[in-house]
Amino acid sequence: MTEKSEARERFLEAAEKLFVERGYNAVTVKDIAKVIGKDHSSLYHHINGGKSGLYVEVMTRHMQRHHEALWDIVQDNEQSLRQQLLQMADWWLTHDPIDIIRMSTSDFREIPQQDADIISEQAHEATLVPIMHALAQASERGEIMTHPHFGNIAGAIFSAIQSVHSVPDEYVINSRQFMAEEIIAVMIRGLKL
Amino acid sequence: MTEKSEARERFLEAAEKLFVERGYNAVTVKDIAKVIGKDHSSLYHHINGGKSGLYVEVMTRHMQRHHEALWDIVQDNEQSLRQQLLQMADWWLTHDPIDIIRMSTSDFREIPQQDADIISEQAHEATLVPIMHALAQASERGEIMTHPHFGNIAGAIFSAIQSVHSVPDEYVINSRQFMAEEIIAVMIRGLKL
């Protein structure tokens, strides 16, 4: 195995897309190899730890990408909670849904618990923590009330926005971003002083 | 196959529990049979359509149960949106999470699309429609504002409450019901006139 390799990178990207879209069990190593037009046996030349090792590597990276993007958004919009949440919504709705429940009830059953714990923690850092941070800043500015359990509220906001993903195309009003905007408006209004 | 049978019913119940908990692909017919201490080949004596037929039958029933429970709650608490939502939250948090995303991106890939469409529609009727109904009633009473897209708001409320399921035990504040109560309070406040 080589750490740096064009082919390896393509395997990782294909795997990330499929694992995130369908979950661990609905993806075979053949599915992944097929995406980039190679035989699945080639995958084992580039990846350590087989399918489950691949999942762990790829999901770790996936969460890191979300983490970076979210913190950039938080810092680029420091003066407006609404702006922060709108930008987050835009990011989430232009990427695949993050199905925490599926990960913990299905995917994590197939990998070592130690790895599951790491990915779980990363998911938390990449989703709820940035929202909590934005909420805390906004309450310091007096933009919203202080709330004793911002973690709980952050979870609600995250899931509410993610829910827009599961609206079928034919029921979308204007755009998914618009729907998220409506949800964010209600949430912020409910937190106003 | 016999429609009415003690053993058949036990197979169905075991299957419902496992499919809902883990999703289609993370459950084998052996897992299901093991729960009730029978060989998996016995399952085929009671069930038509094999594993996928079993899934369809069991998930249809699952959604119908939610549907009935939710409408009972709506009708037993007609004068208070808060009470309706609190009761719904209590129901959802004492049952397994309803992972619509997992169903549509993983489970439904393994069953005929026609069946997937039916279950999808049932899930909609069992979750969002009751909330929409409660919201419409509340706006008629003047309890909350009229909002042009109650479907969107209902989706947000449903997902926000469901999100409490994915909070690990050690991070639960008071109880999961209490956390749902906080979320409901913010949502209702955001919808007040």
Place this chain on the structure above:
DNA sequence: ATTATCTATAGATCTATAGATAATGC
């Protein structure tokens, strides 16, 4: 010479069925 890819195949697991044996209903 080293790295990447493919062919072939082992071994495990999974769904499903045939057919023998056991349990139950009349």
Place this chain on the structure above:
DNA sequence: ATTATCTATAGATCTATAGATAATGC
């Protein structure tokens, strides 16, 4: 006599590896 359960096994699929062949780097 009918219904339910188990044993045994077929056939498909999946992960993983060994080893031959092709491509690439120096």
